[in-house]
Amino acid sequence: MPLRRLVACLSACLLCAHAATDEVPLVRLDHVPVAVRHLEQASQDYRALGFTLKPGRAHGDGLRNAHVKFTNGAGLELITVDKPQGELARHYAGWLRAGEGPAYLTLHAADEPRAAAALRAAGIAHRLGPEGLTLDDPQLAWLFFAADNRSPSDRPAHFAHINGAVATREVWVALDDGAALARLLTALGARSHDEARTAPFAARARVYELAAGGRVVVVPARHQVVPGHPVIGVVMAAPSAPARVWPPSQTHGLWLTLQPGP
Template identity: 30%
Template sequence: MIASSQTTRPLDHLVLPVSDLATARSRYEALGFTVAPRGEHPFGTENACVFFKGGTFLEPLGVADREIAEREARVGNVFVGRDQAYRFRRGQDGFSAIVMGSEDADRDDAAFAEAGLSAGRMLSFSRKFKTPAGEEGEAAFKLAFAADPRAPDAYFFTCQRINVPAVDRTALETHANGVVGIREIIAVEENPSDFQYLLQEIAGTRDVDAHSFGISADAANARLTILTPAGLEAYFGAKVEGRERGIHLTAIIFTVADLSACQAHVARSGIATRTSGNRLIVDRAAGQGAIFIFEEA
C-alpha cells in the first residue's frame, strides 16, 4: 500500500456546496461562526470560508459564473466537474469532498494513480485573499484528486499550499460559539469495510479501527469515520436520506471549549437543536449541507 510509506496526512478542509453564499453566510453566522469575506476562484466558483486554529477550515462553495464553470468542467477541471455532478445528483446544499493537507501534491497524484484511485488531472491555481480588517494577499494551491467509482457522491483531494498570504487570520479563527476545530468527519455507507482501502489511502495510514457500526482512521489532526446507517442513527439519532450504495459525507463533529455556552448561543439565534449524550446536534438546513455536531474538548 502506497500510503504506508508516507506520513499520515492532516485534514486541510471540507467542501460544502451551497445554493448561494448569502444564505450560507446567514446560517453559519447564526450558528456562531465567523465567516471570511467572499473569495472567487478563476474557474467560476466562489467561497466564504470558516477558518479554525491549526489551519483547517470549512469551504461553503457557490457558483459565481455558471458559464465559466461549465466550460472548465468540459475541459477536465476535476474540482468544478465534481461540484456540478454533485449538485445534479444531490442538490444545491450538501457535503461533497474531504481535503487533506500535502507537502507534495505531485507525489500524491502518482500514488492515487498507482492505487487505482485517481479522479483526474491535477489542478494548480491562485486566488486573492482578504481579511475583515482589509489585509490582502494571494493564495496559491496545487491539488491532486482521488475517488472511488463506486461512490459518485464523494471525492477527495490533497491540497499543497504553494503560497500562503502573510496576513493575520486570528479574528477569522475566533468564533462566538466557541468552536476551536474539527474533530471528526462522518460518512455513511451500508458496508463501510468495502471502502477501507480508500480510507487508508486518503488518511495516509494502515491503521483502521473496525467496530460494530463501521470503521475509522486517524488522520494527523482529525478522525475519518464511515458508519452504517444503523450506526448513524445509534450515535447521532439521524437517518440516511435514501439508501444508495457508496460513501455519503454526512456530518462534521466540532470541538468546542464550552458546550453549554455553545448551546446557549445557538438557542439565542432560534435555531433548532437536539442533544445525544454529551453532544449538541444541528440538523441540515438551507446553507448547511451537513449535520453539525458539537462536542466539548
C-alpha cells in the same frame, strides 16, 4: 555487554524507531466544501450558529465562497455557483440540483511524494503532478487532496468563533461499500476500529485515525442526507462549550456537531 549483543540491541532499537515513524498517518483532515444555493443566506445562517466567516472571492469559473477557518488549516468552505464556466463549476451546479451539502472530503498530505509512494506500494491509482496528488479511482471521486488551506491573509479574528469551535475533529461519511476508502486510508497509515457512536446520531461506525487527531467516521449509506452524496457530517472540537448538534435542515445539508474537549 558483548559487542555482538550491543550491535543486536542497537539494530532492534533502530528497527522499532523506524516502525514507529512508519505508523504515523501521512494525511490529516483539511477543509470540507459545502455546496449551498445562496451564499449570502448560508453565510448569515452560519454566523447565527456562532461561526466567524472569512470572505472568499468570485472565481472566473462562476464559483463564489466563504470560509469557516481553524488554525490547523481545516474547516468548512461554503461554496456556490452563479453561471458555471468550467468543469468544476458545472459539477457544483449539478450537485446543487440534487441538494445542498458537503461536496467533498479534503485531505492534506504534508509530504505528497511520500504519500504517493505509499499509494503506489498499495497499487492505488493516482497521479502526482504540479497541481498535487490526484486519485484516479472513480469510487473516490468525492475525495481529493489539497495544499495547505492556511493562507497569508488569515488573521486571528478569522479563527475566533463565538460558539467555541477550534478545530475539525471528524468527518462523517455514509457508505455501504467502504473498501476503496479503507484501502486508501490504510495505505496512508490510518489505524481503524469499530465503535458505537451516539452523536450526531446513533450508529455503528468504522473509525479511521488520521494525523493531528483527525478521524474519518464511516457509517451505513442509509444515513446519506442526499442520496449518492457520501459526506454527511463534521464534528468540531469546542473545549469551552457544551455539546451541540445541528441537523442538516439548519446547516445547509450536513450534521454539524460541537464536541467538548481538545
